[in-house]
Amino acid sequence: MAKILDRLLLFIYSLSVGIISVLIILLLSGLIPDLAQRQYDEMTTIIVISVAAVLFLLSMRFFYISVRRDQGSLPSVDQRTEYGDVQISMETIENLCLKASSKFRSVRDVKSRIHVTEAGLEITIRAIVDGESSIPQLTTELQKAIHDYVQEITGIPVSHVSVYIANLVQSPNYKSRVE
Structure with missing residues (x-):
């Protein structure tokens, strides 16, 4: 039961972090217009997009772990x-x-x-x-x-x-x- 709950929590976590990181990347790259129309300096934008990209990749890995079936069995x-x-x-x-x-x-x-x-x-x-x-x-x-x-x-x-x-x-x- 605990293993199922852990997988469910990992699924929800990875999905939410993935969505948030994609929104940040789209927002700062200008593909989604910013509601507040803020201007960010170029270095800050690059750093935030890089961190969001790393978080997105990690969330995809965690997402895969949460949905894959256990192939490993006891020896x-x-x-x-x-x-x-x-x-x-x-x-x-x-x-x-x-x-x-x-x-x-x-x-x-x-x-x-x-x-x-x-x-x-x-x-x-x-x-x-x-x-x-x-x-x-x-x-x-x-x-x-x-x-x-x-x-x-x-x-x-x-x-x-x-x-x-x-x-x-x-x-x-x-x-x-x-x-």
């Missing part, structure tokens, strides 16, 4: 099937990675990043672990689980899954109070 992976095209957003693939990693109790605060290459998807996982499991074994299992899950659900080949362990979960220290 996605495109697949062609025998029935048509399928687009899977990067956000969907990131959420699939999070879902696959949620099956591991010792893995916390997972973030994923997806890159599309000719060989397939390259997935980078950043996670925090609890430190109670073997990190090499855990990361290997995590890589395999994410690789298999994403490839099975999306049908897109996964070429590489790298895991970065950012930190360990700090368990809270509780001090007992003696009264």
Whole structure:
């Protein structure tokens, strides 16, 4: 809703500035007779016409922005099937990675990043672990689980899954109070 309102305001603004700048250019160039019949010196006229022309060009650009359709869509992976095209957003693939990693109790605060290459998807996982499991074994299992899950659900080949362990979960220290 806010985006529509912003576009409407930009449309009204660009239209009004464009009309005012055209009127100023026509008035000072003498194509429209001035009602007050004022005389302006030549330097002032040139400066005001130049500023009005720049404002007109800017208003045309803003007008175009306000009326054009949004062509930009979220990044996605495109697949062609025998029935048509399928687009899977990067956000969907990131959420699939999070879902696959949620099956591991010792893995916390997972973030994923997806890159599309000719060989397939390259997935980078950043996670925090609890430190109670073997990190090499855990990361290997995590890589395999994410690789298999994403490839099975999306049908897109996964070429590489790298895991970065950012930190360990700090368990809270509780001090007992003696009264």
